Amino acid sequence: MVNTKISLCGIEIDNPVIPASGTFGFGYExxxxxDINCLGTFSxxxxxxxxxxxxxxxxxxxxxxxxxxxxxLQNPGVEKVISEELPKLSQVFNKKVMANVSGFAVEDYVYTCEKLDKEEQVGWLEVNISCPNVHGGGMSFGTSAESAYEVTKAVKAATKKPVIIKLSPNVTDIAGIAAACENAGADGISMINTLMGMRINLKTKKPIIANKTGGYSGPAILPVAIRMVYQVYEAVKIPIVGMGGISTAEDVIEMMLAGATAVEVGAANLIEPYACKNIIDDLPRVMEKYGIKDLKDIIGGAH
Amino acid sequence: MKQTIFQIISNKNIAKDVYEMVLEGDTSGITPGQFVNLKLEGLYLRRPISVCDYSDKTLTLVYKVVGKGTEQMAKMNVGESVDVLTGLGNGYNSAKSGESPLLIGGGVGVPPMYALAKRLISEGKSVSVILGFNKAEEIFYEEEFKKLGAEVYVTTVDGSVGTKGFVTDAVGMVGDYTYVYTCGPEVMLKAVYNAIKTSGQFSFEERMGCGFGACMGCTCKTKYGNKRICKDGPVLEKEEIIW
Incomplete structure (x- = not known):
């Protein structure tokens, strides 16, 4: 028997597999x-x-x-999330959920986190300071150590729940930003958000995406994510939730060896709706294949 | 939604750049106006294709080669397996049709009209169909619709067959119709919207991520609020559409 349980910021979860925000809605689909209760949790x-x-x-x-x-960041707003989405979610998911929060000013983050702090279903707050697809907010907080520190400090004062700061890879020194979040009291780091990219339609000769740029996700970005998690693991002591292109149980183990305590699975859910379930079902087999008895033992094992 | 491995039992060219692929597998739960999402070798995103026809065991897709995905589909062989998500989207509601519904399909908007016509005729309704194409060599399924027992009107932009012009040029030729079902390019949908006297249901197209409502990649605004084309659509009611 292998052990897939891990502890994420003081909350034990059955396995480290977490569907990433924006690829799993509020779970119903x-x-x-x-049965989505097989998940560690979901964001x-x-x-x-x-x-x-x-x-x-x-x-x-x-x-x-x-x-x-x-x-x-299409969403119904925090009031409706609390009054409509969370009650519906409680019908299909009986574990703690990870609440993903975005904002356009420090006060927005604080407002939303204060509201979600009161919700018993919410285990963790994942604070996204890395959305590449909105203007005048989002990623701009995650691209300097100073503003990342400021948001983290303000959010920490607004909640007793563990705060995980979601970082952008579109920076020169992600380890420095992660360290600033840790200094501000963050309980964890999740990384990486998508890589900013663009595609151009040869027929119209214009960018395909109306916003012109978009965030690149999928298996192509796995090596970038592994490298960055490896770097941040050396810079901070708080746990890291690793993500970026994870599609298989092997990818989960690779990400954990780089330094992740848990992982998020994003784009894979959109292509293969059973992706997370398949990964969870396959984990024991892959652990045995590589002589791993307890997943906790391999966190940061590559260092 | 259901994930099924289908086997290709035929895949043939039926008009200029248009192919008909028949697959064998579990078709339970499919309704007219829905689409399926195909996983193709070497392409990351699945490819959404509207359902043209289905029986207990077979699924018929009629698609036009317009890009990498459909190019690849056109080269697939009988016997090959395809991973397909079925039962996607909110299809046409046949209960609203009245006695004599009018179906209007333009180009690759024609295929979803076929399963719908079949359903409506089986419900005892008198069905008229307008099929719009650019020119003679692009026409497909005219005979198939006739065989179902539908009254068929064809329009071509160059006038090589049927009425010269657009689908809306044939609307006046149809007698009293009680309701309209349509699918085609957005510019055609808008023209139909303005040309018809009754209510109706319109099927829209958008670039999709997942195809089952998770990613919010295909959201549009309607008078009834934000809707995901893949999950709340592709079929929208005339009354809710915002152009």
Whole structure:
């Protein structure tokens, strides 16, 4: 028997596999397909203070081994998430959920986190300071150590729940930004958000995506994510949730060896709706193949 | 939604750049106006294709070669397996049709009209169909619709067959119709919207990520709120559409 249980910021979860925000909605589409209680947890759709329509369409473009998206944080706003989405979610998911939060000003993050802090279903707050697809907010907080510190400090004062800061790879020194978040009191780091990219339609000779740029995700970015998690593991002591192109149980183990305590699975859910279930089902086999008895033992094992 | 491995039992060219692929597998739960999402070798995103026809065991897809995905589909052989997500989207509601519905399909908007016509005729309704194409060599399924027992009108932009012009030029030739179902390019949908006297259902197209409502890649605004083309659509009611 192998052990897949891990502890993430003081909360034990059955396995380290977490569907990433924006690829799993509020869980219902997937709950029609399989019992989503098999997941470690999942990170729900990025939530903001006010409702957002998001960007114009097209929002999606294909790339080699991946895709671009520029959805732009479409969500019903935190009040509706609490009054409508969470009660519906409680019908299909009986574990703690990870609440993903975005904002356009420090006060927005604080407002949304204060609201979600009162929700018993919420285990962790994942604070996204790395959305590449909105203007005047989002990623701009995650591209300097100073603003990352400021958001983290303010959010930490607004909640007692563990705060995980989601970082952007579109920076020169991700380890420095992660260290600033740790100094501000962050309980964990999740990384990496998507890599900013663009595709151009040869027929129209214009960018495919209406927002022009989009975030690149999918298996193509796995090596970038592994490298960055490896670097950040050496710079901070708090746990890292690793993500970027994970599609198989082997990828989970590779990410954990780089330094991740848990992993998020994003784009794979969109292509293979059973992706997370398949990964979880396959983990024991792959662990045995590589002589791993307890997943906890391999965190940062590559260092 | 259901994930099924289908086997290709035929895949043939039926008009200029248009192919008909028949697959064998579990078709339970499919309704007219829905689409399926195909995983193709070497391409990351699945490819959404509207359902043209289905029986207990077979699924018929009629597609036009317009890019990498459909180019690849056109080269696939009988016997090959395809991983398909079926039962996607909110299809046409036949209950609203009245006695004599009018179906309007333009180009690759024609295929979804076929399963719908079949359904409506089986419900005892008197069905008229307008099929719009650019020119003679692009025409497909005219005979198939006739065989179902539908009254068929063909339009071509160059006038080589049927009425010269657009689908809307044939609307006046149809007698009293009680409701309209349509699918085609957005510019055609808008023209139909303005040309018809009754209510109706319109099927839209958008670039999709997942095809089952998870990624919010294909959201549009409607009078009834934000809708995902893949999950809440592709079929929208005339009354809710915002152009």
């Amino acid at each position: 997937f709950a029609e397909l399989y 729900f759709k990025g939530t903001t203070k006010d409702p957002r329509f998001g960007n114009p369409t097209p929002r999606i473009a294909e790339c080699a081994s991946g895709m671009l998206n520029a959805v732009g």
